[in-house]
Amino acid sequence: MAWQYSEKTKQLFMDAVQGKSGAHVGEIENPDGVGEHGSVACGDALKFMFRVQRDASDPLKDKIVEAKFLTFGCTSAIAASEALCRIIEERALTPIEALKITNQDIVEYLEGLPTQKIHCSVMGAEALETAVFDWAKKRGVDMAALGLHQLNNDEHEGRLVCSCFGITEPYLRRKIKELNLKTVDEVTGAIKAGGACGTCRGEIQDIINEIWSSATCATGTCELPQETQAAIDEFLNAKPETNQPEQAGEAPQRESSFIQLATVTQKADGSYANGPTLADAENPDAAALAASRAEYADASPYKRAKLIEKVIEEVARPVMKRDGGDVEIVDVKDNLVYVSLVGACEDCESATLTLEMLVETVLQDRLDPNIKIVQI
Amino acid sequence: MTENWIYLDNNATTKVAPEVVETVRDYLERYWNPSSMYEPALQLARELDAARATVANALGAANRDEIVFTSCATESNNAAIVGALRAAIKANPKRRRIITTRVEHPAVLEVCRRLEKDGYPVDWIGVDSKGALDLRAYVQALRPGETAVVSIMHANNETGVIFPIEKLSRIAKQTDAKIAFHVDATQTVAKLPINLGAAPVADSDRGAFGYVDMLSFSGHKIHAPKGVGVLYLKRGVAFERFMIGGHQEKGRRAGTENVPYIMGLAKALELDLADLPDASARIERLRDRLQAGIEERVPYVVVNGKGSPRTPNTLNVAVYGAEGEAILALMSANGVCVSSGSACTSGSLEPSHVLTAMKVPSGALQGNFRFSLSRYTTESEIDRALEVFVEVVATIRKTSSKWDDAKCEPIS
Numbered sequence: 001m002a003w004q005y006s007e008k009t010k011q012l013f014m015d016a017v018q019g020k021s022g023a024h025v026g027e028i029e030n031p032d033g034v035g036e037h038g039s040v041a042c043g044d045a046l047k048f049m050f051r052v053q054r055d056a057s058d059p060l061k062d063k064i065v066e067a068k069f070l071t072f073g074c075t076s077a078i079a080a081s082e083a084l085c086r087i088i089e090e091r092a093l094t095p096i097e098a099l100k101i102t103n104q105d106i107v108e109y110l111e112g113l114p115t116q117k118i119h120c121s122v123m124g125a126e127a128l129e130t131a132v133f134d135w136a137k138k139r140g141v142d143m144a145a146l147g148l149h150q151l152n153n154d155e156h157e158g159r160l161v162c163s164c165f166g167i168t169e170p171y172l173r174r175k176i177k178e179l180n181l182k183t184v185d186e187v188t189g190a191i192k193a194g195g196a197c198g199t200c201r202g203e204i205q206d207i208i209n210e211i212w213s214s215a216t217c218a219t220g221t222c223e224l225p226q227e228t229q230a231a232i233d234e235f236l237n238a239k240p241e242t243n244q245p246e247q248a249g250e251a252p253q254r255e256s257s258f259i260q261l262a263t264v265t266q267k268a269d270g271s272y273a274n275g276p277t278l279a280d281a282e283n284p285d286a287a288a289l290a291a292s293r294a295e296y297a298d299a300s301p302y303k304r305a306k307l308i309e310k311v312i313e314e315v316a317r318p319v320m321k322r323d324g325g326d327v328e329i330v331d332v333k334d335n336l337v338y339v340s341l342v343g344a345c346e347d348c349e350s351a352t353l354t355l356e357m358l359v360e361t362v363l364q365d366r367l368d369p370n371i372k373i374v375q376i
Numbered sequence: 377m378t379e380n381w382i383y384l385d386n387n388a389t390t391k392v393a394p395e396v397v398e399t400v401r402d403y404l405e406r407y408w409n410p411s412s413m414y415e416p417a418l419q420l421a422r423e424l425d426a427a428r429a430t431v432a433n434a435l436g437a438a439n440r441d442e443i444v445f446t447s448c449a450t451e452s453n454n455a456a457i458v459g460a461l462r463a464a465i466k467a468n469p470k471r472r473r474i475i476t477t478r479v480e481h482p483a484v485l486e487v488c489r490r491l492e493k494d495g496y497p498v499d500w501i502g503v504d505s506k507g508a509l510d511l512r513a514y515v516q517a518l519r520p521g522e523t524a525v526v527s528i529m530h531a532n533n534e535t536g537v538i539f540p541i542e543k544l545s546r547i548a549k550q551t552d553a554k555i556a557f558h559v560d561a562t563q564t565v566a567k568l569p570i571n572l573g574a575a576p577v578a579d580s581d582r583g584a585f586g587y588v589d590m591l592s593f594s595g596h597k598i599h600a601p602k603g604v605g606v607l608y609l610k611r612g613v614a615f616e617r618f619m620i621g622g623h624q625e626k627g628r629r630a631g632t633e634n635v636p637y638i639m640g641l642a643k644a645l646e647l648d649l650a651d652l653p654d655a656s657a658r659i660e661r662l663r664d665r666l667q668a669g670i671e672e673r674v675p676y677v678v679v680n681g682k683g684s685p686r687t688p689n690t691l692n693v694a695v696y697g698a699e700g701e702a703i704l705a706l707m708s709a710n711g712v713c714v715s716s717g718s719a720c721t722s723g724s725l726e727p728s729h730v731l732t733a734m735k736v737p738s739g740a741l742q743g744n745f746r747f748s749l750s751r752y753t754t755e756s757e758i759d760r761a762l763e764v765f766v767e768v769v770a771t772i773r774k775t776s777s778k779w780d781d782a783k784c785e786p787i788s
Contacts, residue, residue: 017775025775040778041738047777070777074701078775196726331515338515374550376515
């Protein structure tokens, strides 16, 4: 899929990667605030940092004078990171003021982003928040006293809803409210949840329904009465876990008649001298032959597979081993015996054909004339 | 517009050969409907038939009637899988299983996913880290009397890894002759030998596709235009048509034939096959030169599918510490066209299903690139592309939070 980026996005990307003067790629030595967001597995990861001009008397009057970033990510992730740094520097904000920058500000600065790329701007806002709280810690600012709580703490805690992107339920709930997300596609565009295997899309829809149907105010940030929420939680937790993401496309479980052959036992000296010859294999005792055929005819599918294994093990395999080859049963279906044959010379087709005939002849004689060998 | 670009994305589409452009133009002017009953139309129908014979010959098909023209390989794949499955179920309701691989093109993958949702069991066969098919899982998945269709690509569009169709089709037919074996050969027609008439004496007879029942490919991967494809349907294969609403293509694909493009496709196939062995060897040398250059000059790079047989024109590499889409954007700014299967490049946010199935490490999964060459690719283009790639990877890594430029290694 090709993305149509705005000219501004392309320009910020090029400025950043080409290291134009005024671009913000890089690191600040001893930064006053650092925040990281994302991971390689998720497809993008941002490290954002800033330096402040310290106010001698009041840390709240610190001004951000420099911002920089390093981003593992696509064109829009790099452009969004560059945009974030520019917004902060252009506005000469204090860290607390910078907290007001939203992903929407970044999208506007970039003159728009494709819906599926909105998460790039969200990532910028998240890293900024972490960096500001880092600054507060270093400067001894009591954020709680200011009524500010780091919201993105919930990112790594709580029940996992989207396992592909590691997105937890508390984070999902907060983002749905914060970003006013009304559909699953909007959620996927903003924070990726539901964007890969898709098994959690139903669950995301349920959460969206729950959040917006319970909201009584227009902004949708009302909390449910505690008892109601507790009752819902209890119900949700009690629900049998039918929504466990399945492995996409996993083949259905089923029985298989796969047989693993034991390794052939060799003599102490490693040789197969005096072992059975091809002539022995082809001329067994007539009565024994009739008996083994009768046993095969009456056997269950499982027993038949065992008999096939036994004949190959006792008769065919030693002969082949003697000639430097080997045989392994891969599967048995009805009268079809799938074998992997290794000739003395692997590339020699005629040698393996001979071996195939040998195994087939032995099995047909001993067990059933309808047995066919399929070489894999 | 097409002048100064170095085009290394030939697995996506190809330059239309100038001779083909000429052919198409000629036939665009001859607007007759080949189903009509007046002389100019009848003449056109005879020429269409000759094109069908050309395609049949090129593939080694015994009869020209086995060639059905479609609109693209995606249509051919849809028609083959759904058509064979429907026919199989009609003959025997128990025969309703499908076998395919986890690394197919979406034109097969999504058809099978849809059928699976509709209640037809699908056995998905995986691959190893080199992209080779799990042969044991394949053998175990085959069920006499139950498997209706096997659909396996000849070579992978992302990595170029070749599957042993000769052997896989033989095993299927030996298991149950009524299993319909379909091959998506979009990436291999006119690149690798294919002979639908030849039963392999040995599995090593490359291209001996005598056990194959259905085969798909498209025009625009072989220097013909987009909008035309082929479905080979072996005589006697149970098939229910997909497109309905007309008697065209002997009732197997309704819709007025796209005569200019069909003629163009036949022309392109003739041109391709005329110098297949030479072109193939030359393209492979250029690919190997690019691969060696990248391996030598880009630290922390892996070649996906290395060690498996690959189509001569395809190179898939993954770099650590940098994301694919950003690199593509900068490559494009430098006039080089390649593609990437990173999550950010796709619409789905999910990285390439092919490389995921091959368990490419997550550190490199987002930074993969496909270079695909054609017979028009020159040595100087390859050398220039290598220079650009080396430079662009280094540039993007400098902006990356997951690359330590001082130590020249990825940060985990």
